[in-house]
Amino acid sequence: MFRESVAGLIDGGARVVVAIPTNGPLIDEIRSLGAEVVIAPGLVLRKALLRPSGWMRLIGETFRGLGSAWRIMSRVHPDAVYVSTITIPLWPLIARLRRTPVISHVHEAEASGSALLNRLLYSPHLLSDEVLVNSRFSQATIRHVLPNLASRAEVVLNGVVGPASPQPLRADTDGALRVLYMGRLSPRKGPDLVLSAAALLARDGLPVDVTLIGDTFPGYEWFGDQLRLQADNAPEHMSVTFAGFQPDVWSFVADTDVVVVPSRIDEPFGNTAVEAVLGLRPVVVADTSGLREAAGSYTTARMVPVDEPAAISEQLRALTESWSAVRADVEDSRAEALRRHAPESYRAAVRRHVERAVRSGSRRADAPRRRGRTR
Structure with missing residues (x-):
């Protein structure tokens, strides 16, 4: 900003x-x-x-x-x-x-x-x-x-700046569901919740590919190590990619199905949630603070209780089961985000x-x- x-x-x-x-x-x-x-x-x-x-x-x-x-x-x-x-x-x-x-x-x-x-x-x-x-x-x-x-x-x-010509959502989610996290790798931001939610889906037989964009703050390297250990112990049908800090995230958004914003504590606003909407992607967002304000008005946003990976998992599954309706709504959500956040x-x-x-x-x-x- x-x-x-x-x-x-x-x-x-x-x-x-x-x-x-x-x-x-x-x-x-x-x-x-x-x-x-x-x-x-x-x-x-x-x-x-x-x-x-x-x-x-x-x-x-x-x-x-x-x-x-x-x-x-x-x-x-x-x-x-x-x-x-x-x-x-x-x-x-x-x-x-x-x-x-x-x-x-x-x-x-x-x-x-x-x-x-x-x-x-x-x-x-x-x-x-x-x-x-x-x-x-x-x-x-x-x-x-x-x-x-x-x-x-x-x-x-x-x-909030979005892509000029975002890649449309793929026609279906055949194969692995592609999930994206964008943000600092820190406990407060909750990337571990994304991995836990994906593991629940994978154990139920739904393949999931998770990509984490971001890096740790100095002094929080221990949390990065903890995430990698969590990824190493992922169940069958689940893969995790650590993409590191990326100055341009749009190629990653284009290759994903759903963005997850799982913050554990207060956020003044939720730019990442708006970026997902601008990129024609549904988004699962923690129902708290400024995140609620940023994402609550979009039909392609799903709100979940804070710090509950099972709720994230449920919403990811629900999105895959209503994929045709989600694809029909993403353009309208993008248009509203362009109006609000030009x-x-x-x-x-x-x-x-x-x-x-x-x-x-x-x-x-x-x-x-x-x-x-x-x-």
Whole structure:
């Protein structure tokens, strides 16, 4: 979504300078859009820093981040600051100190998490002139801990890019059912649930091929090993492919029958579910949080209780048994997803809010001068 936000601002003729704390794979894409990129080491809030053992590092990264952000602001003199995550909390403060309009775009929401932690994460954005959220669920999560911030927040649905000409669903599911998971290989995302559900089908005699797209976070390599062990112990009639991180997933979507999004805990939204719909694929989705909001309105989406592989298995079987009806519905679902999540609409909405913040900031800056002239 950050890439789409940058694209929207550049589409409007803005000079965009992107400040990020570390190097990463997104940089080349951002530069290809025409943005400038500055590496700005600083504070990135992680749970480890909020524990007593991480407090010294927290203090050090805070001071380093304040200095880095201040120097960038002095060099660039921006008309506005757009903050795309709540995990870099210093930018709203620096922008306010520099009397620069600031827009916060909240993409994170974990209603089941600590209320105190959520309040700490969201509080810096009370300083923002504009607050955007990616779903009603995110807005409700903020409202639970900071009602006054939620009252100012506006929902801007994610713009989700899909394939221009998606591969149609195959006529039938003869042979193995092809199941796809896309996302981080982490316990919270639940790829192990996909393997467990597929194993249940295979033991009942329905062949299943599972492909996992994604990789582990540093420090979670143990979970990747656990998944591979689970795959090694798969029953007969079941195969598992670990495809790793893929910058372009559409060839994998074209080769699959069903996408599964089995997250165990809250998701602020469900881009992967929308991507499945845009790719003309039915999707099985955990019935929770922003996933429900993202997928609940599509006839080709099936909602299942959280953390229940048997329910996933049942829905996969049900899809195969109603395959003709599913094939008839996927085009209508795609059309609705294109309407709701057009990237152009998302880009325009972000640009509109940034421009509104700039205009508001200009009026505030002009007010003292106007008062001075009336004296």
